[in-house]
Amino acid sequence: MLYNFTTLKKLRNMKWSISTIALILIWSCENNPEQNAEGKWIKGTEEEKLKILENQFRGFDMAMVETGYRYQELYWAGQDENWEYADYQIEKIQKALENGLERRPKRTKSAKHFLTVALPEMEKALEKRDTVVFNKNFQMLTNNCISCHAMEKVPHFTVKKPLYRQSPIRK
Structure with missing residues (x-):
């Protein structure tokens, strides 16, 4: 033109x-x-501002919210044999817990076994790419969640295998 x-x-x-x-x-x-x-919206001295930010990040409860979500996603990823997504969820669970422990180091003793044994065992199970092995190890992971909650004196935070999907992620 x-x-x-x-x-x-x-x-x-x-x-x-x-x-x-x-x-x-x-x-x-x-x-x-x-x-x-x-x-x-963050006003005050530098120390007051830091306190406000700390309150926004909250304590270990927010780490548990994320961990609970990722736990469910991990379960469904295993059922779908979506192993890459399952690997991703394990990484995010570990990161959420580590970040939570930075905010609440008094939880470290209870979380140590979970981070050093339970999650690495789950990672090994994922390497096998086998749903039967995954389900066995997922139950052990769940038992470790329950054990950690008992050590933290919140045994009423009972963890069970998810029954329904909440996420639209599928393989």
Whole structure:
């Protein structure tokens, strides 16, 4: 398609105008005092700000929320023989627990066996790529969860094999 000189000039001016408007909008969003004030919800001294952030991350309970989700995903990954996804869940369980222990080191003694024995045994089971082996080791992993909860004096946090999928992830 051929353009005449006037059409090309109009297109160039239009591109320049759109670019200029876009830059002005971006600049105005970044320099909006109301928006910036909204982002400054952490107030106080540096120590007070750190305390606020610590409260937002919470304690070990948030690590357990993530671990519970990942535990379920691990189970269903094993049932689907989606071994790569199962490996991924083991890594994330370990990371969630390690992060939780940074926030609550007093839980380290109870979690040590889980991190050094139960999870590595589950990893070995995953290497076999066998559902029967997976299910056997998954039950041992579950027993370790229950044991850890008993050591933490929360035996009423009973862990059982999931009955229903909550995630849409499938192999």
